Amino acid sequence: MSPPLTKPTTTATTSIFSPSKPPPPLYSFLFLTALCFLGFFYTLHHSQNPKTTLQHATTLFLSSSSNSTISSYLHSLTLHPHLAGTSLSLDTVNYVSSHFRKLNLETHKKEYQVLLSYPVKSSLSAHFSNGSVVNFNMNEFVDSAESEKIVAPYHAYSPSGSVHAKVVFVNYGREVDYNALGVLGVNVSGCVVLVRKGGGLSRGGVVKIAESKGALAVLLYAEEGRLSGGVERGTVMRGVGDPLSPGWAGVEGGERLGLEDSEALERFPKIPSLPLSFGNADVILGSLGGRTMPPEWRDSGGGRSRVLKVGPGPTMVNFTYQGEKKLTIIHNVFAVIRGLEEPDRYVILGNHRDAWTYGAVDPNSGTAALLDIARRYALLLQNGWNPRRTIILGSWDAEEFGMVGSTEWVEQNLVNLGAKAVAYLNVDCAVQGPGFFAGATPQLDNLLIEVTKKVKDPDTEGGTVYEKWAAKNQVNTIQRLSGVDSDFAPFLQHAGIPSIDIYYGRDFPVYHTAFDSYEWMTKYADPLFHRHVAVAGIWGLLALHLADESILPFDYLSYVEQLQGHTGVLSNLLDQDISLHPLINSIQELASAAKEVEFEIKQLREQESRGNFIDLKLRALNDRLMLAERGFLDVEGLQGRQWFKHLIYGPPSDYEQKLDFFPGIADALSQSTSKSQQNRQAALQHEIWRVARAIQRATTALKGNLT
Numbered sequence: 001m002s003p004p005l006t007k008p009t010t011t012a013t014t015s016i017f018s019p020s021k022p023p024p025p026l027y028s029f030l031f032l033t034a035l036c037f038l039g040f041f042y043t044l045h046h047s048q049n050p051k052t053t054l055q056h057a058t059t060l061f062l063s064s065s066s067n068s069t070i071s072s073y074l075h076s077l078t079l080h081p082h083l084a085g086t087s088l089s090l091d092t093v094n095y096v097s098s099h100f101r102k103l104n105l106e107t108h109k110k111e112y113q114v115l116l117s118y119p120v121k122s123s124l125s126a127h128f129s130n131g132s133v134v135n136f137n138m139n140e141f142v143d144s145a146e147s148e149k150i151v152a153p154y155h156a157y158s159p160s161g162s163v164h165a166k167v168v169f170v171n172y173g174r175e176v177d178y179n180a181l182g183v184l185g186v187n188v189s190g191c192v193v194l195v196r197k198g199g200g201l202s203r204g205g206v207v208k209i210a211e212s213k214g215a216l217a218v219l220l221y222a223e224e225g226r227l228s229g230g231v232e233r234g235t236v237m238r239g240v241g242d243p244l245s246p247g248w249a250g251v252e253g254g255e256r257l258g259l260e261d262s263e264a265l266e267r268f269p270k271i272p273s274l275p276l277s278f279g280n281a282d283v284i285l286g287s288l289g290g291r292t293m294p295p296e297w298r299d300s301g302g303g304r305s306r307v308l309k310v311g312p313g314p315t316m317v318n319f320t321y322q323g324e325k326k327l328t329i330i331h332n333v334f335a336v337i338r339g340l341e342e343p344d345r346y347v348i349l350g351n352h353r354d355a356w357t358y359g360a361v362d363p364n365s366g367t368a369a370l371l372d373i374a375r376r377y378a379l380l381l382q383n384g385w386n387p388r389r390t391i392i393l394g395s396w397d398a399e400e401f402g403m404v405g406s407t408e409w410v411e412q413n414l415v416n417l418g419a420k421a422v423a424y425l426n427v428d429c430a431v432q433g434p435g436f437f438a439g440a441t442p443q444l445d446n447l448l449i450e451v452t453k454k455v456k457d458p459d460t461e462g463g464t465v466y467e468k469w470a471a472k473n474q475v476n477t478i479q480r481l482s483g484v485d486s487d488f489a490p491f492l493q494h495a496g497i498p499s500i501d502i503y504y505g506r507d508f509p510v511y512h513t514a515f516d517s518y519e520w521m522t523k524y525a526d527p528l529f530h531r532h533v534a535v536a537g538i539w540g541l542l543a544l545h546l547a548d549e550s551i552l553p554f555d556y557l558s559y560v561e562q563l564q565g566h567t568g569v570l571s572n573l574l575d576q577d578i579s580l581h582p583l584i585n586s587i588q589e590l591a592s593a594a595k596e597v598e599f600e601i602k603q604l605r606e607q608e609s610r611g612n613f614i615d616l617k618l619r620a621l622n623d624r625l626m627l628a629e630r631g632f633l634d635v636e637g638l639q640g641r642q643w644f645k646h647l648i649y650g651p652p653s654d655y656e657q658k659l660d661f662f663p664g665i666a667d668a669l670s671q672s673t674s675k676s677q678q679n680r681q682a683a684l685q686h687e688i689w690r691v692a693r694a695i696q697r698a699t700t701a702l703k704g705n706l707t
């Protein structure tokens with residue numbers, strides 16, 4: 001089913017002009033005449049005042065918003081489950097690409113062949129001390145004709161295995177939790193661990209720690225599923241992208257690691273795991289004997305007050321998981337709107353399309369917003385607008401398996417992206433519930449704030465997103481993109497591209513379950529689709545500014561401020577004899593370069609407003625603004641995890657490390673126990689120097705001159 005487009009797009013206006021030639025903008029006719037009168041004989045695009053163009057584009061973009069088109073896109077995208085690599089997922093590939101094509105946008109697909117993982121069968125039974133046995137139903141109770149199309153709950157890339165062993169409850173499965181068990185004299189070696197989600201660990205992190213403690217298998221449940229009966233699927237792979245083509249694109253016929261290659265094996269857990277419903281977990285938890293759980297764990301199991309034991313046993317479980325890993329074709333879909341003046345500078349909007357089940361929240365609320373932005377940009381194009389820089393709309397596949405589609409594409413296009421990508425704007429779950437949230441690299445903070453001042457708040461009459469956001473004081477807490485939980489990871493952490501990630505609502509109870517459906521969205525998260533409209537508005541306007549402003553709206557003083565903040569936090573964690581001076585000095589140098597650039601921008605704006613032809617000067621300045629972020633990359637990458645090149649933002653290897661910046665320094669801090677005091681200090685000091693040098697590289701790039 002195709003949603004209605006506001007306008008047929010194969011009209012004479014669009015078809016008689018090739019994409020490289022602009023249609024005549026009617027509204028700027030008088031303006032052009034005036035310029036000609038003043039003696040300007042440049043080509044059409046030079047005589048358009050960039051400010052006016054952007055203002056017109058903004059007005060038209062904002063006035064063409066529509067909740068009904070977004071809701072119809074979401075409805076069509078979520079008719080069936082569409083797990084990556086399955087035949088049903090092809091429906092969404094076709095839906096997105098035909099949408100772009102019908103809008104007359106330049107459209108293409110890019111396929112990769114990658115290793116994905118699917119369940120074959122799973123079973124779990126509990127054998128209680130009184131002799132009774134329960135065979136658990138491992139599926140969700142879905143009341144729908146579609147239910148057999150929904151993949152059974154599983155953990156992608158879990159090894160197959162059968163285990164018959166006693167159960168131990170390990171709370172969130174963090175190191176501190178195992179330490180608490182150690183105090184009670186409980187050893188999980190040889191047991192199946194029962195873990196509740198939510199202690200800040202990733203799924204893969206939970207399994208990795210359990211493995212290191214000698215557990216034989218992991219059962220993971222989410223308390224959010226208590227009411228819905230949902231079971232949370234997810235990946236347990238370590239690292240990002242196709243595990244058989246680490247660092248390069250997984251193309252058909254290209255080099256590929258063997259499944260037993262040590263580098264591939266490092267990516268997979270060694271013990272099997274399965275997700276469990278809250279109800280099933282509760283039955284097991286309630287049957288455990290042994291030591292009483294530590295008081296601070298007591299709310300485990302959804303706020304109940306009964307005193308529970310942690311085991312081991314006496315309950316035994318018979319756990320079986322059989323899965324298959326197989327090479328699978330995945331599809332990224334793109335629409336490209338060529339920039340008129342700087343076609344070789346890219347502003348990229350990206351969202352993944354693949355879902356564990358129906359994906360109404362995760363991720364197709366974002367896809368629906370992306371498709372609506374495409375519709376509105378097409379309308380702008382029909383009205384004579386062309387962006388200064390190229391805008392790319394990207395629809396990624398296989399994000400749920402570990403950002404696979406976006407990562408393969410970034411790896412394949414690394415040189416061009418490094419030289420030409422201005423920014424990457426990510427939306428995953430556009431709407432999960434109320435409240436605006438954002439993450440960004442700091443030079444984009446101000447742009448983000450300015451844009452939220454132009455978009456209507458979806459939940460209050462007359463206000464803007466900014467007002468509501470500021471009132472909740474969350475503007476000061478723009479997150480930094482150190483996590484690896486969506487497609488910004490390859491763009492920022494591998495390629496050093498300034499990035500933004502936005503969404504409404506923080507958590508949602510049907511996450512990765514069969515209940516993440518269109519009905520759930522309309523019932524709970526966004527009944528009138530106004531929050532979708534707000535996200536599409538912010539996302540689309542961010543791209544318009546980045547694509548159309550003659551000087552890139554990047555503010556490196558804001559980066560300086562944030563780096564100073566990070567350094568302050570770090571200094572509280574360090575011993576006296578570690579020196580932060582290299583870091584402090586490098587930030588000061590960046591500050592003075594950023595101030596000089598600010599002055600330069602002022603001067604260029606004055607020249608521009610006098611109508612001087614300064615395109616090459618602007619271009620040179622913009623390149624410096626764009627490339628400064630690349631300075632934070634380090635060819636060697638993080639130690640032991642070379643794919644992660646960004647030394648300011650990236651994930652620490654220790655899942656429990658509290659620093660969400662300077663990942664190399666965070667690693668050195670958490671390796672404290674495995675090294676002598678002297679080695680530890682030297683390693684830490686070295687990592688501080690590395691970050692300082694990264695900041696110096698950014699400064700040099702921003703200044704633009706060779707030393």
Ligand SMILES: *[C@@H]1O[C@H](CO)[C@@H](O)[C@H](O)[C@H]1NC(C)=O
Nearest residue numbers: 182186187188189190213214
């Ligand atoms: C737990 O038991 C295993 C196997 O008996 C043993 O190797 C390990 O050292 C024990 N761990 C602790 C923390 O006592």
Ligand SMILES: *[C@@H]1O[C@H](CO)[C@@H](O)[C@H](O)[C@H]1NC(C)=O
Nearest residue numbers: 128129130131132283286287
């Ligand atoms: C046996 O123990 C389990 C777990 O405690 C309980 O759910 C079940 O009702 C018991 N069965 C009998 C027959 O007592």
Ligand SMILES: *[C@@H]1O[C@H](CO)[C@@H](O)[C@H](O)[C@H]1NC(C)=O
Nearest residue numbers: 123124125162164318319320
């Ligand atoms: C465990 O489950 C498997 C598969 O359902 C079954 O073949 C096996 O006999 C069971 N083992 C025990 C000890 O119950």
Ligand SMILES: *[C@@H]1O[C@H](CO)[C@@H](O)[C@H](O)[C@H]1NC(C)=O
Nearest residue numbers: 067068071072527528529530
């Ligand atoms: C769009 O918004 C209007 C105004 O709030 C509302 O009446 C309408 O039901 C919404 N449409 C959809 C599809 O939610």
